[in-house]
Amino acid sequence: MRSEHVKQPVCASVHVEAPARLHLGFIDLNGSLGRRFGSLGLTLQGNGTSLKLAPAKTLKVTGPAHASSRALAYATFITGRLGLPSGVDIEIHSATPDHAGLGSGTQMALAIASALSRLYGLGLDSQELAVLTGRGKRSGIGIGAFDSGGFLLDGGRGETNRPPPVIVQRDFPEHWRMLLIFDLSGRGIHGKTEISAFQTLPVFPDDSAAELSRLVLMQALPALAEGDCDRFGHAVGRLQQVVGDYFAPAQSGRYASIEVAEVLSWIEAQGIAGIGQSSWGPTGFAILPDEAAGQEVLRQLHGRFGERPNLRFEITSARNHGTRIEVCAVTAGHAALRTAM
Numbered sequence: 591m592r593s594e595h596v597k598q599p600v601c602a603s604v605h606v607e608a609p610a611r612l613h614l615g616f617i618d619l620n621g622s623l624g625r626r627f628g629s630l631g632l633t634l635q636g637n638g639t640s641l642k643l644a645p646a647k648t649l650k651v652t653g654p655a656h657a658s659s660r661a662l663a664y665a666t667f668i669t670g671r672l673g674l675p676s677g678v679d680i681e682i683h684s685a686t687p688d689h690a691g692l693g694s695g696t697q698m699a700l701a702i703a704s705a706l707s708r709l710y711g712l713g714l715d716s717q718e719l720a721v722l723t724g725r726g727k728r729s730g731i732g733i734g735a736f737d738s739g740g741f742l743l744d745g746g747r748g749e750t751n752r753p754p755p756v757i758v759q760r761d762f763p764e765h766w767r768m769l770l771i772f773d774l775s776g777r778g779i780h781g782k783t784e785i786s787a788f789q790t791l792p793v794f795p796d797d798s799a800a801e802l803s804r805l806v807l808m809q810a811l812p813a814l815a816e817g818d819c820d821r822f823g824h825a826v827g828r829l830q831q832v833v834g835d836y837f838a839p840a841q842s843g844r845y846a847s848i849e850v851a852e853v854l855s856w857i858e859a860q861g862i863a864g865i866g867q868s869s870w871g872p873t874g875f876a877i878l879p880d881e882a883a884g885q886e887v888l889r890q891l892h893g894r895f896g897e898r899p900n901l902r903f904e905i906t907s908a909r910n911h912g913t914r915i916e917v918c919a920v921t922a923g924h925a926a927l928r929t930a931m
Contacts (some may be wrong), residue, residue, distance in 0.1 A: 601918055608638055633735040
């Protein structure tokens, strides 16, 4: 390639801070209306992916090992597909836990891709970057979390190659709390095993898809609009029961982790209906009305399950904004910082 055709960076570095998310469940796994899946999701504070990308002579990635290998693969693939110089220095400051149900793959892919797009002034949006990196094949929740944050509902996958469109995005009550239950010894289904699961599971009943669609439209969304945590939790909990039981043959039960299932069963026995598993897990969650309620449940969990070395609990809240991107642009001999998204 002749030197004049080599793309040149338009800025000195790009810092991307992308959020983790909960996948609260699918709505229509039947697909008889021409769209399949449809997802509920929630963007989270904490457990996000933060990285800095700058041009370099070679490709170098520093940071946690599990995240570095994934970042290296994405950077190699994206620069090759877009015809960009392969030399990139990537510093990973933090990364969403791998295969825990929090969207680590999508956030890393979009973080690397968006940073490269900004670094070389390509102007590609998240939908284009998702298609490029093969994300959003079943759910648009990760892309919606990256873009705007908050509570999200996507409209399912149609016949085109584009990711499912986000059809509802709204702020989630900031005083509500999410209790996260981590099984540090487990990993959710992913890769070829995930693809096989979708291919071998039976046809999702049409009446179950109808129930879940009605549940979302006539209970979850109105409860969210009115700030009714209990009704919202009941809707999510029922959706999790139906979808979890459908996926049970693939993950050996309603929940992927036996220990997380035990914790969720105890939480439900306390009268808390808004419980479930994010995506393929193993991370579980419970929806609580405020900080005091969250801390009280957390205190009791530590007393009851505190000696389980595989379990970790965390209280967090919703993040009502998407990814933060900072571009350090070279202007007149000095660096100027621009913040986007």
